[in-house]
Amino acid sequence: MSEQEYTPKSKAGKWFNDRLPLLTLGAHLTDYPTPKNLNYWWTFGGILTFCLITQIVTGIVLAMHYVAHADLAFASVEHIMRDVNYGWLIRYIHSNGASMFFLAVYIHIFRSLFYGSYKSPREVIWIIGLMIYLLMMAAAFMGYVLPWGQMSFWGATVITNLFSAIPLVGDSITTWLWGAYSVDNPTLNRFFSLHYLIPFLILGLVVLHIWALHVPGNNNPVGIDIKKPSKDTVPFHPYITIKDAFALLVFMIIFAGFVFFTPNVLGHSDNYIPANPLVTPAHIVPEWYLLPFYAILRSVPDKLGGVILMFSAIFILFVLPWLDTSKVRSAVFRPIYRQFFWILVIDVLMLGYVGAMPAEGIYLVLARVGTIYYFLHFIVVMPVVGYLEKTDPIPMSISEPVLTGGAEPSLARKINDKV
Amino acid sequence: MIKFNIKLLILSFFLLISLRPLQSAEMVDPIKVDWSFKGLTGTFDRASLQRGFQVYKEVCASCHSMQYLSYRNLGEPGGPEFSEQEVKAIAASFEIEDGPDSQGEMFTRPGKPSDKFKSPYPNVQAATAANGGAYPPDMSVLVKARKGGANYIYSVLVGYEDPPPGVTLDDGVYYNKYMAGNKIKMPNNLMDGLVEYADGTESTVDQMAKDVTTFLAWAAEPELEERHKTGVKVIIYLVLLTILVYLSMKKIWSRVDSEV
Numbered sequence: 240m241s242e243q244e245y246t247p248k249s250k251a252g253k254w255f256n257d258r259l260p261l262l263t264l265g266a267h268l269t270d271y272p273t274p275k276n277l278n279y280w281w282t283f284g285g286i287l288t289f290c291l292i293t294q295i296v297t298g299i300v301l302a303m304h305y306v307a308h309a310d311l312a313f314a315s316v317e318h319i320m321r322d323v324n325y326g327w328l329i330r331y332i333h334s335n336g337a338s339m340f341f342l343a344v345y346i347h348i349f350r351s352l353f354y355g356s357y358k359s360p361r362e363v364i365w366i367i368g369l370m371i372y373l374l375m376m377a378a379a380f381m382g383y384v385l386p387w388g389q390m391s392f393w394g395a396t397v398i399t400n401l402f403s404a405i406p407l408v409g410d411s412i413t414t415w416l417w418g419a420y421s422v423d424n425p426t427l428n429r430f431f432s433l434h435y436l437i438p439f440l441i442l443g444l445v446v447l448h449i450w451a452l453h454v455p456g457n458n459n460p461v462g463i464d465i466k467k468p469s470k471d472t473v474p475f476h477p478y479i480t481i482k483d484a485f486a487l488l489v490f491m492i493i494f495a496g497f498v499f500f501t502p503n504v505l506g507h508s509d510n511y512i513p514a515n516p517l518v519t520p521a522h523i524v525p526e527w528y529l530l531p532f533y534a535i536l537r538s539v540p541d542k543l544g545g546v547i548l549m550f551s552a553i554f555i556l557f558v559l560p561w562l563d564t565s566k567v568r569s570a571v572f573r574p575i576y577r578q579f580f581w582i583l584v585i586d587v588l589m590l591g592y593v594g595a596m597p598a599e600g601i602y603l604v605l606a607r608v609g610t611i612y613y614f615l616h617f618i619v620v621m622p623v624v625g626y627l628e629k630t631d632p633i634p635m636s637i638s639e640p641v642l643t644g645g646a647e648p649s650l651a652r653k654i655n656d657k658v
Numbered sequence: 659m660i661k662f663n664i665k666l667l668i669l670s671f672f673l674l675i676s677l678r679p680l681q682s683a684e685m686v687d688p689i690k691v692d693w694s695f696k697g698l699t700g701t702f703d704r705a706s707l708q709r710g711f712q713v714y715k716e717v718c719a720s721c722h723s724m725q726y727l728s729y730r731n732l733g734e735p736g737g738p739e740f741s742e743q744e745v746k747a748i749a750a751s752f753e754i755e756d757g758p759d760s761q762g763e764m765f766t767r768p769g770k771p772s773d774k775f776k777s778p779y780p781n782v783q784a785a786t787a788a789n790g791g792a793y794p795p796d797m798s799v800l801v802k803a804r805k806g807g808a809n810y811i812y813s814v815l816v817g818y819e820d821p822p823p824g825v826t827l828d829d830g831v832y833y834n835k836y837m838a839g840n841k842i843k844m845p846n847n848l849m850d851g852l853v854e855y856a857d858g859t860e861s862t863v864d865q866m867a868k869d870v871t872t873f874l875a876w877a878a879e880p881e882l883e884e885r886h887k888t889g890v891k892v893i894i895y896l897v898l899l900t901i902l903v904y905l906s907m908k909k910i911w912s913r914v915d916s917e918v
Binding site: 275276314317318320321327328331473477478481482484485488489491492495496498499500502503508509511512513521638 | 896915
C-alpha cells in the first residue's frame with residue numbers, strides 16, 4: 240500500500256520518530272484507506288478487540304482475589320461475589336464476556352466465509368485468525384474449570400480424557416496433562432497458569448492479524464479489489480472508528496443485558512455445586528460455544544475416531560483457502576454457494592443444539608447427519624461449486640456499480656439491496 | 659434473501675437457548691411463583707426475607723450449612739436489612755469456636771457480625787453420617803445451583819406426597835413430586851404453625867416455603883437489587899450514548915457518497 244511519508248510537525252516528535260517510528264504507525268492506522276462500502280458485519284473486528292481487552296482487564300482483577308487450589312477455589316469465587324467491591328460485576332462481565340467473545344467471533348468467522356475474506360491474498364490473515372480461535376477455545380475451557388464446580392471438574396475430566404484415545408501413549412499423555420492420576424489440584428493450578436498466559440498470546444496474534452490485514456487491506460461486501468483509493472476508500476479515522484463505536488455500543492447494550500439481568504442464563508446451574516469427584520452429573524455439557532464440536536465428537540461410536548473428527552472439524556478450516564476454487568470472493572455474486580452457505584449456518588446451529596442433548600435416538604441421528612454435511616460442505620461442495628457455478632456479473636469498482644458482462648441497470652440495484 | 663435468512667438465524671439462536679432446559683425432561687415442571695425479585699427491576703420483599711431467615715434459623719439450620727454468608731450480611735442493604743442491634747444479637751446467639759489463644763487453646767465466644775454463619779456439623783462427612791447417608795447441601799448458593807432456581811426450591815418444599823401405588827420407599831426416603839427421581843432423603847419438615855412469626859403472619863406451609871425460598875434467593879444473589887438498579891442506569895446511559903454516536907456517525911458519513 241503506497242502512502243505518503245509521514246513527518247511529525249514538532250522537533251521532539253521528529254527526534255523520537257526517527258528512533259522509533261511510533262508516530263508513523265499511528266498516522267498509518269489513522270489514515271489507513273478502508274473500503275467505503277463495508278457493512279455492519281465488518282464491525283466485529285473492533286468488537287472482538289474490545290472483548291479481548293475486557294477479558295484481560297477483568298481477568299487481572301479477578302486473579303487478585305481468586306485462589307487456585309482445589310479446596311479453596313469455589314470459596315474464593317464466592318468471596319469475590321460477596322465480599323470484593325463490585326466483585327459480582329467484574330466476575331459476571333468476565334463470565335458473560337466469554338460468551339459475548341464467542342458470539343462475536345462466530346459472526347466474524349461466518350462473515351469471512353460469506354464474503355470470501357479468507358481467499359487470496361488474505362490466507363495468512365485467515366490462518367492467524369483460526370489460531371486465535373483455537374487459543375480462545377483453550378482459554379475458555381480452562382477458565383470454565385477455575386470456579387471448581389461440578390461442570391468445571393467433569394468438563395475437565397471429559398476433555399482431558401480425549402487425549403487418552405491416542406494409541407500407545409494416550410494414558411501417559413493424559414496423566415502428564417493432569418499432573419496427577421485424575422483431574423486434581425495440580426490440574427487446577429496449571430489451568431490457572433495457562434488461562435492467564437493464553438490471552439496475551441492471543442493479543443500477540445491479534446497484532447499479527449491486523450498487521451497481515453493492513454498489507455492487502457480490507458476485503459469488502461462486493462469482494463473486489465480497490466481500483467482508485469481516492470474514490471473507493473475512506474480514511475479509517477473518523478469514518479470507520481465512529482461506525483465501529485456505534486456498533487460496539489449496540490453490542491455493549493446486549494452484553495449489559497446479560498450481565499445485569501440474566502448473568503447465569505448462559506452457564507450451567509451445576510457449576511454452583513462444588514466439584515465432587517464421587518458424584519457424576521446426569522448430563523455433562525460444555526459451554527454453548529463448544530457444543531457443535533461436542534456433537535461431532537459424540538456422533539462417532541469410536542472414541543479415537545470421534546476425537547480425530549472433532550479436531551479435523553477445526554483443522555479443515557486451515558486449508559479452506561485452497562479448497563475454495565471460485566475466482567469470485569463475495570457470495571453476493573455466487574447464487575449457488577450462497578444457498579450452501581446458509582445450509583452450513585443452519586447445520587452448525589443444529590449441531591450446537593444436539594450437542595446439548597443426550598447422545599441418543601433422534602439427536603444422535605441428527606448429529607451424524609450434521610457432521611457428514613459439515614465435512615461434505617468443505618471437502619466436496621466448496622471445490623465443486625466453485626468450479627461449476629456460473630457467478631453473477633461483478634461490478635467494475637466499489638464506487639461504480641457498473642457491471643462486467645451483460646450489464647443491466649436493475650442488477651446494480653439488486654446488488655445494492657443484497658449488500 | 660439475505661435479510662430473511664438473518665431473521666431465521668437470530669430465531670434459531672434464541673430457539674437454541676430457549677430449548678436448553680429441555681435436557682431434564684424427566685422432571686415435573688416446578689410451580690411458577692410470581693416472585694417480587696423477578697424481572698428487570700425486581701427487589702426482595704424485606705418482611706418476607708426476615709421471616710425466611712427465621713424459618714431457616716429454626717428449621718433448616720439444624721441440618722443445612724450456609725457457610726459463605728456472614729451475620730453482617732443480614733444487615734446490609736438489599737437483604738433482610740435487620741438493624742445493627744438485631745444483627746449483633748443474632749450473631750451473639752451463636753457460640754463460635756475461635757483461637758488458638760496465647761496458650762494455644764481453642765475457645766468459644768459469642769458470635770460477632772463478621773463471623774460466618776455457624777455450620778451445624780463440623781464437616782461434610784459428619785453431616786452425611788448424621789443424615790442417613792445423604793449430605794444436606796450447603797444452602798449459600800442453592801438457588802443458583804438448581805435448574806428452575808427459586809421455583810424449584812419452593813416446589814420441592816411443598817411437593818411432598820404419598821407415593822403412588824406401586825412405588826415402595828426405603829426407610830428414610832420420602833416421595834416428592836418435584837424432586838428429580840421423585841425420591842428425597844429430606845423429610846417434610848414444614849407443617850402449619852411450625853414457627854411463630856414475629857410479625858404475626860400466619861405460618862402456613864405455603865407461607866413458610868415462600869419466605870424461606872425468598873431468603874435463599876437473596877442468600878444466593880445478595881447483589882441482586884444493586885445489580886438490577888445499576889443495570890437499568892447502565893442501559894439508559896448506553897442507549898443515550900448510542901443515539902449520540904449514531905447521529906455523529908450520520909453527520910460524518912454525510913460527507914461521503916456511501917450509506918452507513
